[in-house]
Amino acid sequence: MRVDNHIILGKDERKETIEIKVDGKTIQAKKGEMIIAALMANGIRINRYTVKKKEPRGIFCGIGQCTDCVMVVNGKPNVRTCVTPVEDGMIIETQYGVERGNR
Amino acid sequence: MIEKEVVVIGGGPSGFSAAVEAAKRGAEVLVVDENLRAGGQLFKQIHKFFGSSTHQAGVRGIDIASELLEQARECGVEVWLNSVVVGLFKEKKVTIKKTLADNSEKLEIIQAKKIVIATGASENAVRFKGWTLPGVMGAGAAQTMINVNRVLPGKRILMIGSGNVGLIVSNQLLQAGAEVVGVIEAAPQIGGYGVHAAKIRRAGVPIYTSHTIQEARGKKNVEKAVICEVNDKWQPIRGTEKILEVDTITIAAGLKPLIELAMMHDCKCSFIPQLGGWVPLHDKNMESTNPGIYLVGDVAGVEEANTALEEGRLAGTAIAETLKYISLGNARKLKKEIWQRLNELRMGPFGEKRMLAKNNILTAYKI
Numbered sequence: 001m002r003v004d005n006h007i008i009l010g011k012d013e014r015k016e017t018i019e020i021k022v023d024g025k026t027i028q029a030k031k032g033e034m035i036i037a038a039l040m041a042n043g044i045r046i047n048r049y050t051v052k053k054k055e056p057r058g059i060f061c062g063i064g065q066c067t068d069c070v071m072v073v074n075g076k077p078n079v080r081t082c083v084t085p086v087e088d089g090m091i092i093e094t095q096y097g098v099e100r101g102n103r
Numbered sequence: 104m105i106e107k108e109v110v111v112i113g114g115g116p117s118g119f120s121a122a123v124e125a126a127k128r129g130a131e132v133l134v135v136d137e138n139l140r141a142g143g144q145l146f147k148q149i150h151k152f153f154g155s156s157t158h159q160a161g162v163r164g165i166d167i168a169s170e171l172l173e174q175a176r177e178c179g180v181e182v183w184l185n186s187v188v189v190g191l192f193k194e195k196k197v198t199i200k201k202t203l204a205d206n207s208e209k210l211e212i213i214q215a216k217k218i219v220i221a222t223g224a225s226e227n228a229v230r231f232k233g234w235t236l237p238g239v240m241g242a243g244a245a246q247t248m249i250n251v252n253r254v255l256p257g258k259r260i261l262m263i264g265s266g267n268v269g270l271i272v273s274n275q276l277l278q279a280g281a282e283v284v285g286v287i288e289a290a291p292q293i294g295g296y297g298v299h300a301a302k303i304r305r306a307g308v309p310i311y312t313s314h315t316i317q318e319a320r321g322k323k324n325v326e327k328a329v330i331c332e333v334n335d336k337w338q339p340i341r342g343t344e345k346i347l348e349v350d351t352i353t354i355a356a357g358l359k360p361l362i363e364l365a366m367m368h369d370c371k372c373s374f375i376p377q378l379g380g381w382v383p384l385h386d387k388n389m390e391s392t393n394p395g396i397y398l399v400g401d402v403a404g405v406e407e408a409n410t411a412l413e414e415g416r417l418a419g420t421a422i423a424e425t426l427k428y429i430s431l432g433n434a435r436k437l438k439k440e441i442w443q444r445l446n447e448l449r450m451g452p453f454g455e456k457r458m459l460a461k462n463n464i465l466t467a468y469k470i
Contacts, residue, residue, distance in 0.1 A: 003253040003279045008149050008163075012253050037252035045237040045324045056323050058237025059256070062244030063144070064137070065225050082247075083138065 002041050018088040035081035035092060036062070036069055047071050047081060048095035072100045107133045107181075109422055110197050110215040112188050112364060115143020117400025117411035118221030119171045119180075124419025125217075126178040128428035133213070134180055135199055137187045141175075142168035143223060144243070145408060147250040150271055152409060164408060171412075191218070191368050195395060217395050217422045220365050221415065224358035224379060224401035229263055232318040238325030242272040242355035249279035257351025261328045262286040263316055267295035267407075269355030273303045276353075284347050287314040287330055289337055296453070315339060316352070325350055360402045368393055373467050377460035378404030384468040387442070388421035389414055392468065397422065404464065406448075406457055413445045 004012050016031040020038060029038035036059055039047070046056040047069045060068040064083035072093040073079035077100070081092075093100045109125050111118045114136030126132040140146070148164025175182065183201055189210075190198030197213045226241035228234070238257060242264070248256045260281050262273045265288035273283045283303065291313050293300045300310060313333050320327040332343035358379055362372060365383040371392040372383045382404045389397045397418040400411035417438060424434035449458035 001255045001258070001280070003249055003255060006253070007278050009250065009253070034252055037248070037254045040248065040252075040254045040256060047237075055235060056237050057235060058240070058324065059244055059248070060228075060240050061226060062241065062247040082244075085139070 018086060020086050020088075020090040020092060022092045023094055029086040031088075032085050035071070035073065035079075035084050035086050035090075038086050039081065039092075046094065049097065051097040054096075071095050075100075104196075104212050104214055106214045107131055108215070108426060109133070109217045109219065110135065110213055111219040111221055112197070113143070113221035113223055113400070113402075114138070114141040114182065114184070115221060115223055115400060115411070116145055116167070116171065116408045117223075117415040118143070118219060119175055120412045120415030121219045121221065121397070121399050121419040121422070122180045122415075123171065123174045123178060124416045125422045125426075125428075126175070126180045126419075128420075128423035130423055130426055130428055132180045134175070134182045135186050135188055135197075136182070136184055139185050141172055141182055141184060145171075147243070147246045148408065149250050149275065167408070167412075188364065191364055193368075216426065217397065219397045219399060219415075219418055219422070220383075220391075220402055221399045222361040222364060222402045224360050224405050226354070226358055227356045229316070229354050229356045231316050233320060233325070236319050236321055236325050237323070238321065238350055239319055239352045239354070242268050242353040245351070245353045246272045246275060249275060249281075253279075255279055255281050256353075257325075257349070258282060259284050259349045260351045260353060261316075261330075261347055261349045262353050262355060264288065264355035264357075265290075265293045265295060265300065265310055265312070266355055266357065267299060268357075269353075270295040270299035270303060272353065272355060273308060274299065274306075277303065277306050277308070281351075283308045284349050285330075286310045287316060288312045289315050289333055291335075317344065319352055325352055328352055358401065358405045360405060362402060365391060365396070365398060365402065368396055370396060370398070371468075373464065375404065375460050375463060377456045378406070378464075382464065384464050386468050387417075387465060388438070389418040390421065404457070404461060410445060410448050410457075413441055413448065417441045417445075 014030045017028045027042045045058045057068045060066045062082050069081045070078045108131040111122045111134045114134045122132045122134050145164045145168035151161050185202035187200045195215045199211045201211050245256045318329040328347045328349050332340045370383040372381050385398050399414040399418045420437045423429045
């Protein structure tokens with residue numbers, strides 16, 4: 001859920017949206033926002049599954065330190081989605097272990 | 104190889120205040136930061152700062168950041184964003200993976216005369232059953248999501264920890280439209296300032312002291328939290344479990360200094376729990392045990408943005424002095440004023456522990 005109106009920060013003036021593809025599904029993102037923000041605004045909380053136990057992981061630190069939120073972005077694995085901005089047409093995939101899943 | 108008089112690693116409040124202080128006296132300063140935006144964590148601090156008017160009390164963190172960056176521009180501080188320090192060598196050579204305008208990367212080696220390490224701190228985790236589930240995150244992560252990215256991390260939130268971060272972020276989650284189901288605190292009393300606790304209590308948020316979290320439950324993300332009371336030895340009391348319906352659990356259990364670069368450079372460190380754990384030692388100029396390497400802000404002991412700003416000024420002044428941009432007498436006067444302000448910030452029941460711990464650093468430095 002987006003915070004469109006804020007008591008201190010005011011109205012969110014970022015109007016321009018772009019489209020990204022997450023696991024094959026097209027979603028709207030605000031231009032220039034971090035990937036994790038677009039995902040979270042669209043209710044997506046799982047970024048990856050761990051190598052051995054295949055457990056789900058989501059955002060933990062939010063500032064690029066912990067690498068819990070990494071995903072496969074435009075074919076490249078281990079991209080930190082909390083510090084990487086969206087680009088129009090970006091292809092984002094849930095990461096399984098260290099690679100994309102076999103769908 | 105590029106030569107710079109001063110290289111500052113980390114573009115948060117302490118790094119930039121050191122940069123501004125040195126640059127406005129005439130030094131040539133480069134600030135390197137791995138993020139896309141300068142300002143460190145100030146931009147998520149939308150609350151008004153505490154302290155007296157000399158410490159910008161009543162000014163919001165976001166406004167302090169904007170002003171500081173403007174000052175840096177005015178006095179000609181060079182800033183490399185999206186650039187990571189990957190090496191630090193004995194001769195004060197700094198290796199930086201720099202991102203260029205076209206997004207390509209280039210390795211640059213810089214010969215510096217002085218280096219300021221202002222790398223900040225990272226949030227501590229709390230481990231409990233289910234703590235790795237999506238929906239369990241640092242309080243700082245939640246704060247970044249609502250105040251910078253403007254997206255709510257969840258609808259019903261449990262905050263772990265009642266220090267100032269836990270209390271302030273709880274209030275900011277309410278401001279962003281989330282429901283804070285409760286704040287839990289293992290100690291028998293609230294950790295942070297009464298005024299912050301009062302704010303969220305007025306909004307109806309219960310603060311459970313002498314409570315801990317036992318478990319986060321959920322299949323693929325957080326659906327419930329199990330909390331329980333603890334005894335005076337902080338052990339869970341059986342039969343006191345409560346189940347809270349939450350989708351998010353945020354952890355505010357303190358921070359620890361990011362000392363890797365300082366350690367890599369053989370700066371002597373000491374374990375000081377009051378300042379977040381292992382911290383590199385420094386003298387009254389914020390200089391480490393390695394001459395010419397300075398430490399400012401949370402990396403020199405976790406405190407708050409105001410002390411970070413003052414420590415930055417201290418290092419910046421000391422650097423301007425040793426590079427002979429200001430006279431010894433002038434530097435002595437400026438540093439004395441800064442120390443007075445730092446001492447004021449470290450007074451009172453909350454500041455006193457930090458003051459003692461900081462004095463321990465200064466004493467250990469001399470040994």
